[in-house]
Amino acid sequence: MNRNDSISTGGGRMLKTIAYAAAVLGALTTSTLAEGLDELKPDVVERLYNKDMLDPAQPIGASKWRDFKAKKGPPWKIGYASSYAGNTWRAAAMNELQNEIVPEWKELGLLSELVVTQSNLNDSTQIQQIRQLVDQGVDAVILCCSNPTALNASVKYAAAKGVPVFSMTGYLTSEYAINSSVNYHVGGYEIGKAMVEQLGGKGNVLVVEGIPGTSGSDSQNRGVLAGLATSSDIKVVGSVAGMWTDQVAQGEVQKWLATNPGKLDGIVVQSAAEMGVLRAVQQAGRGDIPVAIGGELGALCYWRQNPNYINTSFQLWPPADDMALMWHVMMRTLQGQGPKVQSILVDPVKITFDDLKKLMNEDCSVDSAEWLKVGAKGWGYDPSYLDDFFLRPADPRAYKP
CATH class of the missing domain: 3.40.50.2300 (Response regulator)
Known part of the structure; x- marks a missing residue:
């Protein structure tokens, strides 16, 4: 031809x-x-x-x-x-x-x-x-x-x-x-299961989706829910759309926290929105709530400076x-x-705190808008x-x- x-x-x-x-x-x-x-x-x-x-x-x-x-x-x-x-x-x-x-x-x-x-x-x-x-x-x-x-x-x-x-x-x-x-279902499952383990198999969890209707967001969300369902004592108490954007996720989570003052034990969030969610829980005075962290360097820096904050991170879409x-x-x-x-x-890439120490120093900036490669x-x-x-x-x- x-x-x-x-x-x-x-x-x-x-x-x-x-x-x-x-x-x-x-x-x-x-x-x-x-x-x-x-x-x-x-x-x-x-x-x-x-x-x-x-x-x-x-x-x-x-x-x-x-x-x-x-x-x-x-x-x-x-x-x-x-x-x-x-x-x-x-x-x-x-x-x-x-x-x-x-x-x-x-x-x-x-x-x-x-x-x-x-x-x-x-x-x-x-x-x-x-x-x-x-x-x-x-x-x-x-x-x-x-x-x-x-x-x-x-x-x-x-x-x-x-x-x-x-x-x-x-x-x-x-x-x-x-x-x-990445296989988003597998990645979401690992993130949800990691939150279950983080909470000792029991607690109330807020889910922050990406852009509903897109395949990456929907696939990952199904995986997250499957991972959270590995324990019958984990309860999903709410879901908001973070639109893969820190500012949007921050606003949506702030509104949700203001209208849901009950017990919340963890937040699972799709990147790129974890830094916005971290800011929302801190501004609400609930900064001890563990938030799933992906590839944003600012959020990874927060973990680097607070070693006991979470146990693991999963990279699902390094840009x-x-x-x-x-x-x-x-x-x-x-x-x-x-x-x-x-x-x-x-495959999704799992990062432990020991891995993180090799990737960045403690003098990193939580204001970084860059991403892990x-x-x-x-x-x-x-x-x-x-x-x-x-x-x-x-x-x-x-x-x-």
Whole structure:
């Protein structure tokens, strides 16, 4: 197939464009859907794709892009259809993308241009932006943390033009999407279970969700509730939406505490909101309540300066690493390495206080808005882990067309 075949005039152009779309979708659909999980290492399947510890809506079939190679060689033009820019996580992910990834891959000769759009949590706007990016000639689209179904038609539109769409930090249910993230159900379960252990198996817990309706938030929340349910003496006494934003979570928790003066023993919160929750409980004079801490350096610093505050922390979405993981998955796919499955999942990372002491000094700042970076080996984009998810694995940095 040659995309240039569609360049003509009038009805001829339309017919050739339709023929190109049909050919691309037809080629993608012929992938053998029985393949996929059985091609991965058994221990990875058991940990991360076990049906008892997996969001039931998480797409885990064989990838439609197993035999794909980009319609032209590098350098490639990439679109990033971001859905939100209003928290520290998004800022850290964008910083990694623009200041670390883009310069490196331009120097490698594999990237020509990055085009960024922002939809501010408006699905209709993001749908439009994805289509515009495709029409502008991008070779791939990355998007983040979106509604799992709302964008599916635009993902199919992109696929028909030979443009793969990569969903990081949450999944899309489209059969044409390529997803990468931690297993949020497993991660949420570990966080909930850690709170149970923190409280000695008994107590009242407030749950602070992320952005309800997004796959990452909903999957993690189901895992959290399953982890808390490991003890019948743990009672979930309330739930608020922190919107993955410290200021929002702080306000919501302050309101909840003001109207619920009863006994509260712990708070489970999705990053990026733990620092806001910590401030809310301190301002309410209830700073002894343990709050689950994720990757915000300010919150981790609070724990570093108060060693007995909590027992463990779990990293579920370090922004720089999530972006790097998705970028490596995308580049490997464009190079024709052939992703085996629709969703490439990684393990949550557990951090103890001994680990934390090695990561930061006691003179850290609780006002830091930065995030912990786990690194390639810890977050799955090291070749020793990621190679297993591709049919024809190779170092993406060394690619020569």
